[in-house]
Amino acid sequence: MASLHHRVLADLGRALSLELSAVQQYMTQAGLLAQWGDQTSADRFRHEVVEEMQHAERIVRHMLKLGVAPGSSQLQPVVTAGSLEELLRGNSRLEQSLVDHYAAATDFCVRIGDTENADFFRGLLVEEQAHGQEVFQWLAELMSPSGR
Numbered sequence: 476m477a478s479l480h481h482r483v484l485a486d487l488g489r490a491l492s493l494e495l496s497a498v499q500q501y502m503t504q505a506g507l508l509a510q511w512g513d514q515t516s517a518d519r520f521r522h523e524v525v526e527e528m529q530h531a532e533r534i535v536r537h538m539l540k541l542g543v544a545p546g547s548s549q550l551q552p553v554v555t556a557g558s559l560e561e562l563l564r565g566n567s568r569l570e571q572s573l574v575d576h577y578a579a580a581t582d583f584c585v586r587i588g589d590t591e592n593a594d595f596f597r598g599l600l601v602e603e604q605a606h607g608q609e610v611f612q613w614l615a616e617l618m619s620p621s622g623r
């Protein structure tokens with residue numbers, strides 16, 4: 476195995492923090508939506524919780540494979556709001572920060588010739604881009620005249 480650049484290690488740690496922040500945020504929001512009586516949206520958020528948890532698990536396993544102990548630093552404060560629309564806007568920002576992080580991490584790995592980690596980050600980048608798109612579409616549905 477090629478030597479692991481300290482920045483790649485830091486990027487993995489930050490990735491874990493962001494993914495766990497997403498788990499915490501969507502879990503909280505699913506609870507909020509259930510309280511508001513919107514079970515359909517709550518279920519959609521619970522599905523997101525599982526996806527973000529699987530991302531966190533993928534990072535943990537990848538770090539173990541690299542021989543490092545997973546250690547996320549700080550979780551971001553949860554974004555709560557008074558309406559589904561505001562929650563989704565907050566989530567759009569969170570997904571964007573994941574996309575930005577994975578794009579930068581992938582670029583760095585490519586630059587230093589670390590293909591294994593470039594591939595790893597790129598896989599997550601593609602999935603977060605899809606998440607961002609889903610949030611965007613959900614918001615668009617909500618804002619359309621036929622939306623709720």
Ligand SMILES: [Fe+2]
Nearest residue numbers: 494526527530
């Ligand atoms: Fe994720």
Ligand SMILES: [Fe+2]
Nearest residue numbers: 497570603606
């Ligand atoms: Fe995501």
